[in-house]
Amino acid sequence: MRIFAFVLLIISMPSLGFSYELGNRVLSYTLKNGLKILMVERHLSPTVSFYIRHRVGAVDEIDGRTGTAHLLEHMLFKGTRTIGTKNYHEEQKILKLIAETGKELDIEKMKGKNTNKSRVQALSERMEVLQKKHKKWFVKNEIDRLYVENGGDNVNASTGQDLTTYHVSLPSNKIELWARIEADRMTGPVFREFYSERNVVMEERKQRIESEPEGQLYEQFLAAAYIAHPYRRPVLGWPSDMRFLSLEYTEVFFKRYHAPNNTVIAVVGDIDPANTLTIIKKYFGAIPSRHLDPSLITEEPPQNGDRRVDIVSDANPQMVIGYHKPAMPDFDDYVFDVIECILSKGRTSRFYRVLVEEKALAESVHAVNGLPGAKYNNLFAIFAKPRHPHTNAEIESAIYDEIEKLKIKPATTRELEKVKNQIKADFIRSLNSNSGLANLLSYFEAVTGSYKYITDHIKVIERVTSEDIMRVTKKYLTPDNRTVAKLVYKN
C-alpha cells in the first residue's frame, strides 16, 4: 500500500529524452472482451516484465469477510485445472469433500462456548484424512515452479485497498509461458490447500502487525480516521474474520471481480509488440467479459472534530497525523504532491531542517500523500518519531507550527522550482527498469482509467502556485479534519 502511495508522488512528465516521448512509446489496446493491454518496447536486456492489475481490493469486501481479497491472491498460486493436478476429475471429488468438511468445521467452531468439542475432533480427523488423500492428486506450487524454472524473476503478487496485482519478469523468449499461466489462472484457478493457507495469512498478520508496533499504530490510525468508508479496515483483515474466511465466498469474490473487463496488463521490455499481442489474444481473447456490478462503497461522512487514539505499547513513542482530502485526479491532490515534497523530501525540506536539525526534536518526520488507497478520497499523513527525551506532544506541536507557516507565508519561487525539479527527476529514475515502468503504467491505468495520468502529471504540477498551497493547507489541514494516533508507553 505504501508503494502505491510512493508511486503517486513521483509521477510527472519531465522535459527530456525518453520520458518526453513516453506517451508516444506506449502502445495501448483493448481486446473485445474489455481487457486493456499496454506495451513498451525496449531492448537493453533480453528480459520482459509483466504486470496484471485487477480492479479489486480490500475495499470490495463485505464486513465480516475482511481479508478475502488478500487470501484470494494467495489462492491464485495454488494452480489451475490444468496446472498442478494429476487428474482433475478425481481431484475435484476430494476437493468437494474437503470444502464440505471445512465448512462444517467452521460452523461448529464459530459456536464459541457452545462448540461441540468431540464433533470438532471428529471433523478435524476427517479433514486430515481427506487432505492426505488429496496429496495423491495434486502437485504443489506448480505455477511458481514453472516461472522459477524458466528464469522468472520477482514472481509475486500484492493486494491493496484498491487493486490486486500479479507480476513477474521473464527472459524475453518466454512470453507464451506467462500468457498460458495467467490466462488459465484468470479463468480456472483451483483453490487447493485453502484451510492451511488461512493459517499462513494469520502468521502473516502476526508478523506484519501484531509483532510490529508500527503496524499496530497504522492499523488503529486508519480505523480511527475512517468511520464508514472501507479504508478503515486492514487489507490483511481483522483476526476474527480471517479465522473463518469462507471458501465459497472467496470463489464468489473471484468470479465477480477477476473479469477481463476489470483488468489491465502492462508488458515492458525486449518484445515485438505485434507478436506479443498475437500471443495475448490467443490466450486471453476468448475469456468472456462479465457484467460488473460496482461494489457498494460507503462514502466517508465529513469529519467534524479532532480524533485522537492512543495505542499502549512497550515500544518507543511515535505518531501518525492524518487529514482527509480528495483523491486524484482532483487538482488539490496535485497540490498535496507538492506540499509533501516541501515538507519532507530531502535534507533541505522543512520538516528535516526544523524538526530534525534546528529543534533537534525528531528522529524522522515524513509526509505521505494518498493513504491508504488512491481510488477514493484519502489521507494526507505525517509519520513522526521523537528523539529521546522529547515526546510525541512536543513533536506534534512543532509539526503544527510548520503547517501554520504554510497557511500564511507563500513558498518562495526557488522552493517551488526545487520541488518540481525533484518530482521530474524521480520520475525519470523510476523509468530505469522494465518492471518499474510496467508497474507505473498499469497502476495509473487501473486506478485513474488512463496511463496518461502519468504523462500529464507534470503539466498540472507546473501550474501549482504558492497561493494554491496556502489555499489547500487552509482548507484541509485543520484540527477538525484531523486524526492523531500515538504509541504510548505501557506503565
Add this chain to the structure above:
Amino acid sequence: MFLVPLCILYGTLAYTAERAHIPLPKPDELKYRPIHFAPPAAERVLLNNGIILYIFEDNELPLLNISAVVRTGSNYDPIEKEGLAELTGTVMRTGGTDALTGDAVDEALDFLAGSLHISMNRDSGLINLSILKKDLDEGLNIFSQIITRPAFEESKLKLAKNLLIEELRRIADDPKKLAFREFKRVLYQNNPAGRFPSATSVTSISRDDLIEFHRRFFYPENLMISITGHISKEEAVAKIKQYLGSWNESRKYNVVPPIPVKQKGHIYFLSKNTPQSIIICANFAPGKKEPDAYPFEVLDFIVGSGGFKSRIFQEIRNNLGLAYSTGSFYTKRSEYGVFGAYAMTKSESTAKVLLLLRSIVEDAKTKSVDKKELAWATKSINNNFIFSFQSADQIARQQLMIEYDKLPPDYLATYRDKIADVQPEELKRVAMKYLSPDETVTFILGNESAYSQVITTFGNVCRIEDQL
C-alpha cells in the same frame, strides 16, 4: 445467499464454453526460440593515479549513475569505536567540504534533484551519485570534493551521532532487526563482524576519529568507480580525470580484518514479549572463491531459497501453515559464506518449527536429491542469470565487484556451466562438510512461553541479553 451457487454455476459454464475451442498446451511442452546471452561487458580503464573505472554507455534516459566502491567498512571499526565507519560515511555526505558548507551541498543537490548517498557495509563503502546529464559537472564537483576533501563539520557530526543513538534505541521495537543483529553477534563471536555500535561507542567518537578514518581509507588506489548512463567512454574518462585525476595520495595497505571462525553449536535465546518467534539456524559455508560454492548454492536453493518449491517452504508453510516467512539464505563473501535456515512462527509452535528446520537440513545429508529436483534447481538458477544484467549500472557494478572481490576474470562467463555441472552426490557431500549440527548456531527470539518449550524440548539453551 441464493446468488452464491448461481454465480459459481455461471462461471463454470462460461469457462467450459470458452475452453471448448482452445486446447491449452502443456506449459512444460511450450517451445521457445533460443536466447544466446553473454554478459555485456563494461569498459575498464586504469587512471594514472590508480583509480579503476568501469564504464557502460546507455543513452535511453538523460541520467548518469556514478558509484565509487572503497575498500573499507565497519569491520575496520576500532574496538570501542564501533559506528566509526558509518559516521564517517554519513558526515562525509552532510558535513561539507573545504569549499562548500554541508548546508550548501544539500541545497545544491536538492535543487538539481540529484541524489548522493554514502553507505558503509561490513567490508566496503559505497558512494553513489545519480544526476541528470545536464548537471553532470555540478554533480561531479560535489562528488569529488566529498570524497577527497570532506570538512566533517562539528555540528553535523553531533547531529549524526544523536540520530544514530536514537536509531539504536529503536532497534528493539523491530523484532526482525533486533533478531538479525543479535544473531550476528553470537555467530561472529570474537570477530569484527560480530561487533555493533552502542550508545557508549558512538558517544566516544570524535571528529578527529573521522578525519583519521577517512585518511586511512580514501585514496585513489583504494577506490573503484563505475560510471554508467548517457555518456561515452571518452567523455567519462575525461570527466573523472578532470575532477579526480589530480588526486595523488598514497597510503600503506590496510590489514584486512580476520575472517570469522566456526563456533561450537549452541542454542541462544533472546527474550522479547512478542507473539511470534524468530528462529535462525546457521552454519559457515563456502566462500565465493571456493569450488564448493557452486554445489552449495544449488543445495541452498533446494533446501530453502528456491521459492515456493523449496523444501522448507513446502513443509513449514504449505503443508503445515506454520509460517508466512520461512526458507533459507546463503550469503557469500569472497572468503567465506553463511548458510541459515529460518522461520517466523507463532510462539506456540516454536519448538516444533525448530525440529522441522533441523530435520530438513539433516535430510539433505542423508538422502540423495533426485534428478528432477536437481534439474529444477540448476535450470532455475541459470535461467535467472540474465536478471543480474538488467540495467547499465548493474552491468558495470557486477564487473567491478568481481575485481573488488579478487575473483577470476571469467567468473561470470563460467558461472552457468559450473552450476549446470553440479552432481547429486556433491550436494550430499557439501551438506555433510558444512552443515554439522555440532557447529550450528541456533538463535531464537521469542517470549517466555516459547522459552519454556525450547528448554523442555532441547535442554541446553543459552539465554542472552541484547546489547543496545
